[in-house]
Amino acid sequence: MSRYDPAVTEPKWQKAWDEAGTFRARRDQRPKYYVLEMFPYPSGDVHMGHVRNYLIGDVIARLHLSRGYDVLHPMGWDALGLPAENAAIRDKRHPAERTAENVRTFKKEMRRLGLSYDWSREINTSDPETYKWSQWFFLKFRERGLVYRRYAQVNWCPGCKTALANEQVKDGLCERSGDVVEKRRMPEWAFRITQYSERLLQGLDQLTEWPEEVRKKQRNWIGKSEGAKLFFDVVGSDERIEIFTTRADTVYGCTYVVVAPDHPILERIVPAERRAAVEAFAKDQARKAAKKRHDEELPKEGIDTGAKVRHPFTGEKLPLWAANFVVADYGTGAVMCVPAHDERDYEFAQVYGLPLRIVIRPEEGALDEPLQAAFTEDGVLADSGPYTGLRSAEARAAIARAAEEGGFGGPAVTYRQRDWGISRQRYWGTPIPIVYCERCDPEGEGISVPYEDLPVRIPPINVAEVLTGTGEPPLAKVPEFVHTTCPKCGGPARRETETMDTFVDSSWYFARYLDPHNDEVPFTREVADRWLPVDVYIGGPEHATMHLLYFRFWTMVMHEMGMVPEPEPVKRLINQGIVNGPDGRKMSKRWGNVAGATEICERYGADAARTFVMFAGPPDKDIDWSNEKVEGCARFLQRVWRLAWKNHAHAGVAAPAAFEGRALEIRRAAHRTLHVVTEDYDRLSMNTAVARMMELVNFLLPIEPETDAEKAALAEAVRLLATMLSPVAPHIAEEILEAYGASRSVLETGWPEADPALLVEERRRYVIQVNGKLRGEVEVPAEAGEAEVRAAAEADAKVRPHLEGKTVRKVIFVKDRLMNFVVG
RNA sequence: GCCCGGGUGACGGAACGGUAGACGUGGCGGACUUAAAAUCCGCGGCCCGCGAGGGCGUGAGGGUUCGAGUCCCUCCCCGGGCACCA
Numbered sequence: 018m019s020r021y022d023p024a025v026t027e028p029k030w031q032k033a034w035d036e037a038g039t040f041r042a043r044r045d046q047r048p049k050y051y052v053l054e055m056f057p058y059p060s061g062d063v064h065m066g067h068v069r070n071y072l073i074g075d076v077i078a079r080l081h082l083s084r085g086y087d088v089l090h091p092m093g094w095d096a097l098g099l100p101a102e103n104a105a106i107r108d109k110r111h112p113a114e115r116t117a118e119n120v121r122t123f124k125k126e127m128r129r130l131g132l133s134y135d136w137s138r139e140i141n142t143s144d145p146e147t148y149k150w151s152q153w154f155f156l157k158f159r160e161r162g163l164v165y166r167r168y169a170q171v172n173w174c175p176g177c178k179t180a181l182a183n184e185q186v187k188d189g190l191c192e193r194s195g196d197v198v199e200k201r202r203m204p205e206w207a208f209r210i211t212q213y214s215e216r217l218l219q220g221l222d223q224l225t226e227w228p229e230e231v232r233k234k235q236r237n238w239i240g241k242s243e244g245a246k247l248f249f250d251v252v253g254s255d256e257r258i259e260i261f262t263t264r265a266d267t268v269y270g271c272t273y274v275v276v277a278p279d280h281p282i283l284e285r286i287v288p289a290e291r292r293a294a295v296e297a298f299a300k301d302q303a304r305k306a307a308k309k310r311h312d313e314e315l316p317k318e319g320i321d322t323g324a325k326v327r328h329p330f331t332g333e334k335l336p337l338w339a340a341n342f343v344v345a346d347y348g349t350g351a352v353m354c355v356p357a358h359d360e361r362d363y364e365f366a367q368v369y370g371l372p373l374r375i376v377i378r379p380e381e382g383a384l385d386e387p388l389q390a391a392f393t394e395d396g397v398l399a400d401s402g403p404y405t406g407l408r409s410a411e412a413r414a415a416i417a418r419a420a421e422e423g424g425f426g427g428p429a430v431t432y433r434q435r436d437w438g439i440s441r442q443r444y445w446g447t448p449i450p451i452v453y454c455e456r457c458d459p460e461g462e463g464i465s466v467p468y469e470d471l472p473v474r475i476p477p478i479n480v481a482e483v484l485t486g487t488g489e490p491p492l493a494k495v496p497e498f499v500h501t502t503c504p505k506c507g508g509p510a511r512r513e514t515e516t517m518d519t520f521v522d523s524s525w526y527f528a529r530y531l532d533p534h535n536d537e538v539p540f541t542r543e544v545a546d547r548w549l550p551v552d553v554y555i556g557g558p559e560h561a562t563m564h565l566l567y568f569r570f571w572t573m574v575m576h577e578m579g580m581v582p583e584p585e586p587v588k589r590l591i592n593q594g595i596v597n598g599p600d601g602r603k604m605s606k607r608w609g610n611v612a613g614a615t616e617i618c619e620r621y622g623a624d625a626a627r628t629f630v631m632f633a634g635p636p637d638k639d640i641d642w643s644n645e646k647v648e649g650c651a652r653f654l655q656r657v658w659r660l661a662w663k664n665h666a667h668a669g670v671a672a673p674a675a676f677e678g679r680a681l682e683i684r685r686a687a688h689r690t691l692h693v694v695t696e697d698y699d700r701l702s703m704n705t706a707v708a709r710m711m712e713l714v715n716f717l718l719p720i721e722p723e724t725d726a727e728k729a730a731l732a733e734a735v736r737l738l739a740t741m742l743s744p745v746a747p748h749i750a751e752e753i754l755e756a757y758g759a760s761r762s763v764l765e766t767g768w769p770e771a772d773p774a775l776l777v778e779e780r781r782r783y784v785i786q787v788n789g790k791l792r793g794e795v796e797v798p799a800e801a802g803e804a805e806v807r808a809a810a811e812a813d814a815k816v817r818p819h820l821e822g823k824t825v826r827k828v829i830f831v832k833d834r835l836m837n838f839v840v841g
Numbered sequence: 842g843c844c845c846g847g848g849u850g851a852c853g854g855a856a857c858g859g860u861a862g863a864c865g866u867g868g869c870g871g872a873c874u875u876a877a878a879a880u881c882c883g884c885g886g887c888c889c890g891c892g893a894g895g896g897c898g899u900g901a902g903g904g905u906u907c908g909a910g911u912c913c914c915u916c917c918c919c920g921g922g923c924a925c926c927a
Binding site: 020314348653839 | 847
């Protein structure tokens with residue numbers, strides 16, 4: 018077979034691996050290695066943009082298998098969720114049907130690409146035996162006080178009469194109906210992830226093998242802010258308003274206080290004659306906030322509530338305003354305003370004619386008065402009672418301390434991160450395992466479904482009737498689902514009709530792979546101890562904050578529950594770049610620039626496609642798909658094949674006692690390549706690893722061996738080449754090794770070590786510079802020292818002219834690299 | 842506005858502070874062929890020079906260094922994230 022035909026060879030090895038169970042994780046004596054890729058939502062078509070993720074994981078998994086690890090490399094399906102439900106609404110097919118179909122397609126393509134999954138561990142989040150455990154966790158979390166019911170702002174589409182996820186809102190409009198989305202306060206279930214904000218933040222310091230970018234994004238998202246809280250008593254009431262500030266040093270400059278328009282305290286403290294106006298203002302602001310585009314900043318508007326508050330330090334009466342620039346769910350929903358030293362407060366004070374008081378002055382120089390803008394920098398306090406003269410930093414500490422001693426505040430920390438709302442008015446999700454019974458639970462807090470009654474199954478439905486995309490939550494339209502009996506009194510009760518955010522399922526799925534068929538517990542502690550944490554996790558950077566934070570949170574809770582050995586789920590994280598179409602735009606049907614996996618594998622072979630994806634660039638950078646370049650990779654593989662083919666007859670030639678001359682050079686080249694390729698793989702530089710292998714092929718291919726030593730050296734080189742190529746292009750590698758007499762898969766024979774004796778050079782090239790400019794090159798014995806290199810350099814015909822007539826002031830000698838003459 | 846990335850030949854990309862452009866794609870020239878495909882050989886940053894050679898060159902400008910694509914400062918452009926966050 019002088020030409021390699023992937024269409025024959027690739028299926029042959031895929032079948033062989035399957036039959037031998039090569040990818041089964043075994044739990045034997047070998048050290049463990051858990052490779053995980055973020056599991057997909059199985060969509061209808063599989064294109065090369067989807068699969069880069071899996072290919073990177075596959076190269077890592079195969080490399081570790083070859084190196085003698087017990088590798089766990091599972092795959093599953095994030096099958097619940099919006100895309101499936103929207104598709105179902107569109108074409109009136111049950112999402113389960115479509116999902117099953119898509120899973121079959123995905124598996125077929127993954128197999129065709131030669132991905133090394135242990136399919137005996139496959140999981141699917143739409144399987145009741147899997148989502149049962151999401152419900153189990155929900156109840157466990159509830160027992161731990163981590164689940165609560167709250168009223169929160171949700172995106173509400175008035176046309177569809179349903180809440181929408183943020184992803185469904187495009188530029189303030191409903192993705193489906195085009196209606197203007199409103200913010201509406203609705204009850205929902207939420208997880209107290211903010212109880213873990215500090216731990217999530219602290220934990221990042223230990224995640225040294227995560228991309229710095231992701232850690233920064235998470236830090237940013239958590240948004241820890243240190244400052245002080247201060248209480249402002251409401252005049253003529255025993256209520257008080259708590260504010261949060263990072264600039265307690267400016268407190269003497271506070272001339273008014275502002276609360277969010279919908280701050281609950283307003284109901285209790287606004288004087289009767291102002292109440293109507295303040296309520297109207299709040300309504301108007303809610304409407305405007307709902308309409309505004311996400312990135313738009315509204316003009317500052319406010320209203321004097323008529324209530325007064327007392328300055329905690331001066332006792333002065335200050336006006337209390339409500340205004341749109343204060344957000345209800347950050348900090349305390351109330352701020353002290355210091356127009357002289359805060360840009361927002363300044364702007365607002367200008368609009369409404371509120372007074373301004375300077376209490377911070379720069380350490381050097383003076384302020385332009387009257388102020389044209391807020392002076393927001395730190396400085397020295399002025400007109401600030403006992404704190405006058407202190408620097409900002411000292412004053413912040415002193416004022417917070419004083420507030421604490423006086424019982425009207427103290428140091429405080431606030432986080433930007435919010436609790437995690439998980440309620441979705443959707444059908445195709447994990448039902449929240451709660452029932453409502455008017456007799457046992459008159460407050461409507463919800464009664465947990467007993468563990469033995471799990472799973473609460475997603476009921477079968479008539480798709481056309483229930484999944485209309487409008488009206489009540491779909492499950493509310495299924496009477497057999499809604500009507501149930503109360504677990505406490507046995508009387509009639511109603512089920513919760515909301516389902517969970519799918520991020521719940523993806524927060525713990527990685528642990529279910531360890532024990533996918535267990536029906537007693539989600540997984541045992543024993544398997545968790547064996548496999549966790551995940552050694553390497555590969556996925557897109559778009560999950561840096563959402564999924565990866567939920568996932569860490571969940572693991573911390575599981576750790577506290579004693580289920581897993583460590584509080585962090587993943588040691589090493591890799592963010593893979595996007596695969597764009599040939600036009601540089603993200604691969605998508607919309608642009609008509611997709612490279613279908615089926616088509617590509619049929620045209621070029623899986624190995625060529627895999628090689629291209631690895632060779633096109635480092636894993637974390639975006640790449641552009643190019644059929645021409647895939648062809649280039651196919652050509653390279655043909656060259657590898659030709660090299661193997663022409664030297665095939667030498668596979669059995671016995672190695673002589675010693676190699677010299679060209680035979681030695683062949684061995685040196687092969688072992689040197691093995692050495693650097695191994696290093697490249699270790700630092701995930703697959704693109705340069707492939708380049709090194711191309712160089713080796715370019716060197717070996719023209720050689721026509723004459724002696725037995727050369728023949729044996731070439732045969733060895735081919736074997737080594739096939740082995741190092743095997744993580745990237747496994748099919749052709751196996752085929753070559755088999756032809757060269759291997760009786761077992763390369764995945765079982767172990768990773769070769771480069772012979773150190775062959776890595777040592779006899780002669781060494783030195784670059785010679787004069788004043789930092791390249792002037793020549795000399796070759797000396799490898800052990801030569803500075804004196805010998807200098808002698809050779811000074812004797813060099815190209816270097817000499819640059820030294821003549823000059824004084825050598827200094828000579829820089831870098832062993833094995835260069836010599837630089839500094840002359841004047 | 843704030844926080845991350847990133848700017849290197851026609852293109853994708855290489856380069857522990859030490860020969861800039863490895864490897865590949867495309868291009869050009871040639872060999873083989875009746876022809877094409879496949880394959881093989883050669884050329885390939887810019888400027889000057891017949892040549893040997895010399896000068897310039899990693900977004901712009903400055904700095905540190907014997908030596909800077911790489912480190913530091915200022916700025917420009919592109920991509921991404923967050924955003925009335927007190």
